[in-house]
Amino acid sequence: MATRVLHRVVGAGLKQTRTGRFTAVVRSLSAYQEDSWFKSLFVRKVDPRKDAHSHLLAKKEDNNLYKIQFHNVKPECLDAYNELCADVLPSIHADPEFPCELVGTWNTWYGEQDQAVHLWRYRGGYPALTEVMNKLKQNEKFTEYRKERGKMLLSRRNQLLLEFSFWNEPVPRPGPNIYELRSYQLRLTKTFSPEKTQEIPPGSMTAGMRWFITQSLSFRTWNLE
Template identity: 70%
Template structure:
């Protein structure tokens, strides 16, 4: 209270001094300058509350966050299938996709293939890994254009789909590389749309957070987008069933440090989505 009174008196004294010292013609300009200066300070203070400052980076996200020892590239596909065609779609996928996966002439691996159980209905999700990065992806695409069985599969598939989209991803350096696992399991794909400029921050926090989520071997893989919808992060988890998922997630809150990491990562998120998925019979991730 005393400080406010002193400031008020000081301002009044300074205002009176200005009125006595400055010519009348200058007073309107001084008042305008003082008012605009105060407004600009108030505006900058308000902006500091709502505008997130992004630190300059000296390298690309792909170099700072991805694994250095590998040059793997991942493709994540989302296919929205006509409800009446889902069974037929699954059948042709289980016939054709494993052949590409097993063919040594294709530098790619089918990591997993699923149907969405909870989330967007009548949806298929496929995750591919290309050993060798973009050159491997290009090689596979060129060879598939000459593969008659695949071309017939693609034509039949197109009649069954409502829409489809894909993304090219890199894997976070601190996550496990997805490897085949026996089942039965359900899988959760948690997708996060981050605020632009916050990917490095997210990676730094999750490099510490992942240790809280390893007890049940539930962490399958973590990825961030390179092409497609940008500033997207995908975390893939495996659980025995929905109740096990609930128990594991609740247990994390009893570990010291988990709540702090959640507190700092939530403001980085613009939007998030969870899919519970069931693997197809031919999926390497069961």
């Protein structure tokens, strides 16, 4: 583009003489105009970002840390698994010795069948998570719960999540309710606008879980690329 512009400008100042030679007609420009015109041919230099997108979008790690658990249950054990979780998990949630909260627990209807999903919130970030893990290792009831749970599961996985800085905490409402899990793929630019992220169409779940819970919770967690 810059080359074509230069050719066009110089060509306008050429005149052909009788001998067939070309002479250049030079126009005098002010120093300001010449400097502005020359600079317009090149892309402006943009200062590099000093912070990663994850630091700009997420709240501080010492605020709230979330853990999402996915348990694939044996079909014949799903009812017993739900009863076991209902007996143990609320007691951990209600115990003030554990700086964690059970935000929600669900069974899936579509997608992965016979799957249970649990969402935990740790007040205080990673130190709170470490404290809870150490205390649960010494909790006899939880140890027995894990043994019984292991007999009912086919597989399990979990993931640690941080809140976006521009959304509020997830607040459950009286249920039972039906929730929808969606995946989104974000393409961040230097002028990232949180409001426009809701307009991005769903993408595939290829690089981890990019999802949020709708209808009752305003909590959204995305794996940013």
